[in-house]
Amino acid sequence: MAGNESEQKGASGDNNDERSPWSFIIRGMWRSPLGLMGVTLTTVSITLMVVGLAFDILGLIENPYANIFTYMILPGGMITGLALIPIAGFLRRRQWHQFGIPREHLHINLSDHKHRKFLIVFIVLTVINVSVLGLIGYEGYHFTDSPYFCGVVCHQVMAPEYTVYQRSPHAKVACVECHIGPGAQWFVRAKISGLRQVAAVLTDSYSKPIPAPVEHLRPARDTCETCHWPEKFHGKKVKVMKHFTNDDQATPKVTEIALHIGGRNPETRVFEGIHWHVSNDVQVEYLATDAKRTNIAKVRVKRPDGSHDEFVKNGEKAGAGEAGEWRTMDCIDCHNRPTHVYDMPEDVVDFGILSKTINGAIPGLREDSLKAITGKYATRDEAKAKIGAALLDLQTNRNAGELEKYRQDITKAGLYLVDGYLANVWPETLVEWGTYQGHLGHRSPDYGGYSLADTTFGCFRCHDEEHVNSGGKTIPQDCSLCHDEPQM
Numbered sequence: 001m002a003g004n005e006s007e008q009k010g011a012s013g014d015n016n017d018e019r020s021p022w023s024f025i026i027r028g029m030w031r032s033p034l035g036l037m038g039v040t041l042t043t044v045s046i047t048l049m050v051v052g053l054a055f056d057i058l059g060l061i062e063n064p065y066a067n068i069f070t071y072m073i074l075p076g077g078m079i080t081g082l083a084l085i086p087i088a089g090f091l092r093r094r095q096w097h098q099f100g101i102p103r104e105h106l107h108i109n110l111s112d113h114k115h116r117k118f119l120i121v122f123i124v125l126t127v128i129n130v131s132v133l134g135l136i137g138y139e140g141y142h143f144t145d146s147p148y149f150c151g152v153v154c155h156q157v158m159a160p161e162y163t164v165y166q167r168s169p170h171a172k173v174a175c176v177e178c179h180i181g182p183g184a185q186w187f188v189r190a191k192i193s194g195l196r197q198v199a200a201v202l203t204d205s206y207s208k209p210i211p212a213p214v215e216h217l218r219p220a221r222d223t224c225e226t227c228h229w230p231e232k233f234h235g236k237k238v239k240v241m242k243h244f245t246n247d248d249q250a251t252p253k254v255t256e257i258a259l260h261i262g263g264r265n266p267e268t269r270v271f272e273g274i275h276w277h278v279s280n281d282v283q284v285e286y287l288a289t290d291a292k293r294t295n296i297a298k299v300r301v302k303r304p305d306g307s308h309d310e311f312v313k314n315g316e317k318a319g320a321g322e323a324g325e326w327r328t329m330d331c332i333d334c335h336n337r338p339t340h341v342y343d344m345p346e347d348v349v350d351f352g353i354l355s356k357t358i359n360g361a362i363p364g365l366r367e368d369s370l371k372a373i374t375g376k377y378a379t380r381d382e383a384k385a386k387i388g389a390a391l392l393d394l395q396t397n398r399n400a401g402e403l404e405k406y407r408q409d410i411t412k413a414g415l416y417l418v419d420g421y422l423a424n425v426w427p428e429t430l431v432e433w434g435t436y437q438g439h440l441g442h443r444s445p446d447y448g449g450y451s452l453a454d455t456t457f458g459c460f461r462c463h464d465e466e467h468v469n470s471g472g473k474t475i476p477q478d479c480s481l482c483h484d485e486p487q488m
């Protein structure tokens with residue numbers, strides 16, 4: 001343990017008597033308070049680390065705080081302890097004259113059995129220390145890279161992202177696969193910004209809500225495209241959407257569309273359809289004038305045939321957009337919610353009616369449910385306590401006469417709405433309905449009646465017939481460009 005002989009250079013004189021400088025220093029480890037502290041700290045830390053490691057590997061404890069202790073705090077204790085020991089030895093060396101120790105240089109004499117014993121003990125302890133630290137470092141590295149660490153340890157802060165992630169198609173993809181990706185450079189960057197974020201959490205100075213889009217997200221080429229790649233897409237994907245309206249809670253309005261997912265057409269070898277934007281020989285760049293990237297002033301295209309084009313939004317002054325930065329379109333510009341998928345209140349209520357948790361036969365229940373679930377609640381606890389009562393109140397005002405007949409169903413609907421609220425809204429960190437919206441598709445009041453949806457999200461940021469090139473051509477909004485025309 002005493003790593004201090006390295007600082008000493010061997011020189012003169014043999015020393016075999018009890019009061020040799022070596023035995024003085026080594027005994028000093030136990031006898032000086034600092035040395036004793038170092039030895040104790042190291043021994044206690046390493047013992048607890050081994051226990052913690054064993055528990056973690058055997059799966060006996062699944063507690064992130066125990067892991068923080070094992071992988072982050074105890075190694076610090078152990079290293080501090082190890083550092084204290086030679087410091088204690090060094091300080092003791094300065095007291096030699098008080099104890100009458102010959103002030104000669106230390107040296108190691110391998111033919112002296114005491115020295116040999118010491119050296120063997122030293123090497124064995126060092127090997128143990130290094131192995132334990134190595135194992136802890138390796139396991140700790142995986143621990144800080146686990147969704148568990150990202151999502152649970154930062155529980156307050158990341159609760160929304162972690163909750164919605166767990167019900168997404170990527171629930172089994174680790175946070176770091178998308179947020180860090182492969183390579184040491186991004187790893188170091190992420191750990192450094194992680195430290196800054198921990199400081200922000202401790203001082204409660206982090207942004208609420210966490211702003212989207214994430215400004216320095218790693219380009220999708222290095223993350224998403226390690227699992228999906230554009231050349232692999234093909235064909236169409238049929239989607240069926242069912243919505244109710246306040247006027248018709250009984251029969252859903254069904255929209256069926258076949259999305260032109262796209263890919264390389266095997267006959268013409270031309271890349272077409274929705275994933276055309278990210279095919280190898282196409283580049284789409286855009287200049288947004290706001291940080292949310294929803295107001296797009298200009299779009300530049302490089303097509304496979306080598307032609308270039310620039311589309312400028314009508315009424316937008318050329319040069320308006322100093323605020324923005326040109327960005328090359330990648331997966332995230334459409335799939336901005338691949339895993340942090342939040343529902344809109346209409347989705348929650350309509351699914352309730354469809355699954356019969358909300359009884360569509362009760363007059364006005366859709367409208368009242370929407371009001372109750374989108375009401376203002378200061379905390380999640382308050383929402384939990386009040387949503388059911390709010391729904392009952394609204395229904396009482398609507399038709400007090402029928403209330404008793406429907407009371408049980410209204411209570412059931414209330415409980416469902418509470419779950420729907422808790423799965424999507426965190427008022428404490430200002431994550432409200434619609435704070436995080438997806439760009440896939442387009443939601444306008446005309447298609448489906450999304451009251452809260454912001455219509456500046458989605459494909460129509462560009463495909464709005466308002467971005468014009470020098471020849472007067474626009475980025476098209478022709479319905480059949482992206483999907484088979486819906487029957488409405």
Ligand code: HEC
Nearest residue numbers: 147150151161170173174175178210212213214336339340
């Ligand atoms: C499939 C890839 C993927 C995985 C896995 C993933 N994320 Fe994300 N995450 C994203 C993308 C893409 C964005 C950027 C959204 C944007 O720019 O609008 C994002 C954004 C975020 C944000 C910013 C707030 C927001 O919602 O935009 C946080 C915080 C976050 N992720 C945390 C996590 C945590 C914690 C995990 C693991 C539990 C995780 N992410 C797993 C892709 C992923």
Ligand code: HEC
Nearest residue numbers: 169170173177178220223224225226227228331332335338
């Ligand atoms: C580690 C591999 C991995 C990474 C990285 C990854 N995905 Fe996925 N992704 C998957 C798997 C596996 C599925 C299929 C899940 C299923 O079918 O249940 C999937 C499914 C999808 C789907 C289809 C979802 C649906 O509802 O059918 C989309 C879209 C998608 N990923 C986009 C992305 C985007 C965008 C990124 C980058 C931000 C990304 N993925 C990163 C593995 C990955």
Ligand code: HEC
Nearest residue numbers: 220224228229230237259261274277278330331334440441
């Ligand atoms: C122009 C917008 C856009 C871009 C850019 C884009 N996608 Fe998509 N992608 C879509 C749309 C729209 C769908 C169909 C959505 C749906 O299922 O509701 C889709 C579907 C998918 C699917 C599911 C395919 C299937 O057959 O079910 C995957 C996986 C996917 N995208 C991955 C990616 C990846 C990876 C990238 C980046 C290389 C990417 N996308 C870029 C718009 C885009």
Ligand code: HEC
Nearest residue numbers: 272273274276286301334439440441458459461462481482
């Ligand atoms: C940043 C602007 C932008 C956004 C956002 C955008 N597009 Fe495009 N899209 C373009 C441009 C530019 C073209 C090419 C127009 C041209 O070549 O005249 C295009 C072309 C297309 C094409 C035709 C591709 C082909 O086969 O030639 C499809 C399909 C398409 N977009 C679908 C979508 C869908 C679906 C979304 C939303 C999920 C979307 N786009 C979002 C800019 C955008």
Ligand code: HEC
Nearest residue numbers: 241255440441442447448459463476477478479481482486
């Ligand atoms: C730039 C591509 C694009 C164009 C142009 C486009 N759509 Fe869509 N549309 C989409 C995508 C992508 C979705 C799928 C959204 C999703 O998966 O949630 C969609 C979904 C829809 C839906 C179903 C929405 C829902 O939630 O029920 C309707 C209805 C619809 N489109 C109608 C139209 C009509 C009508 C037009 C012509 C005026 C049109 N779209 C033009 C890309 C486009």
